[in-house]
Structure formats: structure tokens, C-alpha cells
Amino acid sequence: MNLARLLICFLFSISIFPASAHQVASVELEFLKLENAWRLDGEMDIAYMLPETRNVLGGLPLKRSEVMQSPPEEFSRIRKETENTLRKLLRFTFAGQEIPWRVEFPDFQKDPFELPPEDGDIALVSTQILIDPIVAAGELRIHWAGEQETELIILIEENTDSPQVISTLPGGNLMILNQVAAPQTSAPGQPLDQAPPIITAPNEKPFLGGWLQSGFSHVLPKGLDHLLFILGLFLLLPKWKPLLGQSLLFTLAHSITLALSIFGIVDLPSQLVEVLIAVSIAWIGIENLFVKKLGKQRLILVFGFGLLHGLGFAGVLAEKLSGIPREKLVGPLLGFNIGVELAQITVLLCAFLILWPLKKWTKQIQQIGSSCIALAGFAWVIERLM
Template sequence: MIRLLLVWLLFAGAGLAHQIEEISISVVLDGDRVTAIAEADAAYMLPEFRGDEDVEAKDLAWLREQDPAGWRRIAGECEDYWRSCFRLKADGADLAWTLSVPDLAKEKPGFLEEGDPEDLPMLAVRIEAVLPPGASKLGIDWKEPFGVNLIVTTGEGASAETKPLVSGESAVVAERAADASEMRPAETSFAGWIRLGFVHILPEGVDHILFVLGLFLLVPRWKPLLQQTIVFTLAHSLSLAAAASGWVRFPSTPVEVLIAASIAWVGIENFWAKELGKGRLVLVGIFGLVHGLGFAGVLAELLPAGQPEKLPAALFGFNVGVEFGQITVLAMAFATFAWWGEKRFVWVKRIGSAAVALAGVILVVERLAGIDLVSFL
């Protein structure tokens, strides 16, 4: 029983064995020439630094310390990485492309003198292709082994469009106008925002999974659980909308610390709370407001700037995806433990609540101190 519970609580961490969460890439068409510029972490391009959060993050000083042979290796591994993860499509057919890392091709790379030594070792990766005559749709296939999202931006200024792709997703990112050689950005679909919200919970949202499991462990019955989740959903939907609209602003670090503290408190309170009371519902509502601010921080990074008319669909779709993710967590929890019987579930509640509380305390310490104590959290 203990082993089963621990596997359940920790399963989400298995999908988070990487040092980065997303890679940004901008796509531009000039005539029939496609140019994509990605911002890549040089260390993440090396296989030995990829897939293990216990590996210390590298900085610009580390990149500067490499010799020309080391830089050439980074360039080679970078090409291997992108060839394995990234596909360009022209009307659904594979489109050949070339890759270069301009800074690493120079005799004296610019990063030797530019940037703070403590900055991330970011490199511009240039991908080029030629769109065939008659092709109208430019697509991207993205399949990243550690679940890193690809944030695709097409167009410029007010016409810019941001399309987040989760690993395993294919999407048309731009279309050629029928009477011009220019590309117009493809609209981000409602389903795409739903998918991104879901992925933010499963598998990426370990903290939110722990909170939802803490609610489940108090009383594993649908009526009290629905009361808590409805209050939580309404609260985080309200704060998510307010923050994403720019009506309220909070620094990310205090928000993340408060989210961790909410996890710890739910786990601790489960030890003396026997049934759902009004006090618990009030706290769940407050915690929901805080969690919504955390969701807003993610959503804000993905929305194109200066296009408020696109906010409602993105906001609603992302929120729907989050709810689907939370419902999935609850359904899995019910399928795993709800049938055990009241007497046996007492031990599940005690052990599970202790694990949730401990994880919350660890997250509080990590986010206050800026350190990693447990890699999968």
C-alpha cells in the first residue's frame, strides 16, 4: 500500500527530468525563404546535461571556458538535437532545412565579451528552408524527449502570433496568402490552448497535482470533493482572468512560495480535519486565488503582446485544459484508492497527507532559497 501511494504521488516527477521548460523560436518568410531563429541553452544541447535536473545549471561563464573544440561539439550536438525533435512541413510534406549556429562559426564568438557571466548560455540557432512553389501552409512537428514546449512566434508587431507546441504536437504555424509571397500567422486554435492547460497539470504541474491530491485525501467522496474543487476552480479562474488581463500584478516568487505553502497546509490540516467544514472551503478559495496567479504567469509568457482581443479565447481554453487535468488527477485517485474501504483508507490518508505536507515544505524552502533539494519537485 505504501509503495503504491508513493508511486502515485511521485509519478508526475518522471516527466520533468529536464532543466528547461520551453524553447522559443521565431519564424519569418521573405519571398519563398523560410528563416527560423531559436533561442537555445547551449548546455541543454549536450546530451550529458539533458534529462537530469540534478545536473547543475550552466551559465555564460561555463560557455566561455570551452575551447574551440568544445564549441564545435556544441554546434554538432545542437544539429543532432534539432534533427531529432524538429520537422518543417510544406502542405504536410517534409521540407528540407539547414541549421547553423552563427556565433559558434565565428573565430571570436560574440558571447566572449557580451553578456553577464551569470547569464544563461543562450545561443541563436538559425534554421533555413525554401518553400516549394505552390505550397501554402508551413507546419512544424515537435517531439522532444523530455517534454520541453516549443513556443513559436510568427509575424511581427501587432500581427505577431504565438503558438505553443507541446511535445508530440504538429501544427500549421503560418500560411501563404493566395495573392502574395508573404506569410500570415496561423491562428492558435482553441484546442491548442486546452492542450497547453492540460499539460501544465499533467505532467508538468507537480505542485498543483499535490494540492488536488491533498483535497482528495481529506474525504474521498464526490460531494465534499466537488464542493472543494468548485470553490477552488471559481477562485483560480477569477485570479487567472484578472492577472492575465493586467488588472493585478504580483511578483512570481512570492506567488510560488504561497502555492507551496498551500500544499503544505492542506496536507497538515488533513491530520485533524475529519469532515469538510466552512473553514476549509474558505481556505481552499484563498488558495485557489493564489494558484490562479501562478497559472497566469505561465499564460502571460505565451500570449502575443499587444493583442488583447485574443485573450478571452486563450484564457478560457487554457482554463478548460487546467480543469481537465485536475479532473484526470481526481479520477485516477478515485480509481486507485476510493474502493479500499474506510478502515484501510485511514492509512492512505495519513501517509498521503504526510507526503503532501512534506513536499509542500520542501517546495517552500526551495523557492525561498532558490535551490533544488528534490529534483522532481
């Protein structure tokens, strides 16, 4: 049966899909409005900045200790390539017009040279992006052209206990400064004087939009293990109402452990979590071959595996949330979980649309699909144990 062969090839191929090129979860910059400059400070992953390591499948970060032993000409190349990459990823506009900016690397001015310390001996380089202040009314916006779901996070100092945090995914832009023209004033009988612009805080919606996109993209297109789990739920009983209930139950469960993990209440080794997630996928596939109806036991299982998948999300999300104050984490977590749920519903909707013209083969598709999901789960278990 050609349909069966296609289904087997598709599900097995995504189970062994190669790792992506070296990628960071987020790029974080802190915006400071100084007297003589508008400045954004951050630490860039050197492997993400260099073309030869950025495009390597499954590439790992460079080691700080090794980079610091490089010859001077390599330091010059790192500076050049980092600036080139930043100029491909970022651009700035003020009042709708593109404006110039420059990059400085304080680490290379140190004597002796030293990169910032980082857990795991990851090579980062301190980076400052500088813009000459503009004395006019308008919005300063940063435009982000990062790859896949790498998030741009901006922390804006506002002379308060905690900075404002805004974020966007690739293709988006953020307002980081808003200057409003002040009213003209003058003494009686004198010409009008134009006062300096009034600077106001950005009025961007800091979280839900960007984090909703982030949650969605963690399932579609990159969350293959999560996608297979949802398809496993679909294959047992392809009916909309019970599937929507299971999807919401699964989201509730992973929302709980995601929050507990992000707040440091629950902490499990990442490798153990990834192996158990693969086991959950294999389990769902196998159970589909023997269970004929949806019962309480299945719902308990979905909730339990949801708790497990939440820990997996936390491992990915922790870096993105690292610069956000604890009291401001509710927005990102809420947006992320809503995005995940929307992605799950999208997967189910697509599955229904694919199955609709193939109704007469529903039983065969359920059996073959569940078998392939189980095999994919086992393949991931072996891969993640190695």
C-alpha cells in the same frame, strides 16, 4: 496493514522525487517569408542543446560569460551539437512531403564573437533555420518532437501591428504557411498561363488546443505539489458534488492571480511563492486530521490557497508567454486554466476509482493519506528553504 504501508511509501516517494533533466519551458521561433528563403529565427538555450547538460537531473543553464571564454574548438562543437539536437526535435513538410532545411548561427560569424545578452547570464545562441521557397500550392508544416511539456511557439509576421502566435506540445505540428494555387489566366487565343501561388495566412487555431494540453500537463504528470493538494481536498470528503465545487473554486482563484501576475500587476519572489505552496499542502493534510466536515472556512481556505497556486503557475508560464503580445494573452490563459481544471477532475476521478473497491478502509485511507500529504508538504518546505 499492507495498504497503509503502500500508501505511505507512494506519497512520501513523490514528495522527494528528483528534479527533471535540464529543460526549457518553450522553444520560440519567428517565421519570416523572405524573397529568397523561408526563415525561422530564434535563440536556443545552449544547455538544452548539448547532450551532456540536457540529460543532467536538476541541471542549470550554462553561463553566457563562461561559454564566451571557451576555446574555438568548443564553439565548433556547440554549433554541431545544436544542429544535431534541432534535427532530432524538428522536421518540416510541404504538401505532405518532408523537405530539406539548413541551420545557420549568426553569433559565430561576429568578430569578436558574442552571444546574445540575456537576464541571468544564461547562454543562448542565435539560430536561423532556412528553407528554400517552393513555388507550388501546399501547406508548410513544422513538426515538433520536444520532450515532456516543452512547448514550441511560432510567431508569424503578417505585416500587422502584432504577429500571429501559434503553439503546440511535443508530438504536434503547426501550419506556418499556406500556398493556394492561383487560377490560370491567358490572353484571348493564347495558351493558359499559371500564375504564382497565392499565399494565405495559416488557419490554425492558435491557442486553446495547445494551451489546454499545457495546462493539463502542468498537473499531470509533472505537477506533484498541485496533485497532492487536490488529493488533500479529496481525502476530507470523497463526494463528487462538493469536490467538483472546490475544484472549480480553486481554478477560479488561481486563474485570477495567474492573470494578474502575467500582466505584471502582482509580483512576488518565486522562492517565497514555492515555500508558501508547500505550506498550503502541509496545512490541508493537517486540517484533514482534525476537521470532520466541509464548511465555509474550508472553502475560504481553498480559494486563498488557489490564489497562491496561481502565482506558482505564473512563474512557470511566464517564459512561455513572453513572446506573445498582451492583447493576445486571453486565449493562452483561458486554454491553460481549462486544461488545469480538466487535470484536476481527472485526478479526482482516478482517486474515486481507486477508493471504490476499498470502501471499508475509507477512514484509514483518509487518515494515513492526509498524514502523508502533510509530511510531503513539510518536506517540500524544508527543501525549498534550503
